[in-house]
Amino acid sequence: MKGTYLKFYLHENRQHHHVLAYEWLLEQARALGIQGGSVFKSIAGYGRHGVLHEDHFFELGNDLPVEVVFVLSPEQSGQLLNLVREAGLPLLYVTMPVEYGILP
Template sequence: MNSVNGYLVTFYTQQDRRHGHQQISEWLMDLARDLGFEGATLNVATEGFGRDRKLHSAHFIELSDMPVQLSLAITEQECNTLFERLEADGVQVFFIKVPIEMGTSGRHS
């Protein structure tokens, strides 16, 4: 098994939050791809609340307030690059960053 140390970075936002003309979640996904990261996972939640204690949820008629999370398993250098870019672009988004060991099990061919 080959493994490397890095970070699991998870961003939390809502469907209606935007950066420029794009939803923040889409913008983050595109950024991860543009930076050459190996993968990202976007999850949409049914309900959640933030520091303002306001409940955010997916409603049958209106989905704009739906909670969204994007997770990335990235190296330390990728993490530094990502946060430098967020700072440069003035993007404000809540995140959790956890040190991890990542790798792939099994034989590599």
């Protein structure tokens, strides 16, 4: 099947209405009927502000970058992006065309 790879970049402790933003994204996707999504935590990274965030063994309050990833239809991608826009949640995102399927 042809679809869209949609990835959001954000910090792990970013919140939206007192909910972690990555959890909010996953819940919105599930409510739209999107069949799956994943969150991946980085060990280091920096964003447009140039601040380097790194994982250290003794740090308790991490603010590391995370990626929230979906493989979905172009229509679902548009719906999810519109929800994020309407929520006023400014997030960096990337879309790419993909081919996907399920092997028997």
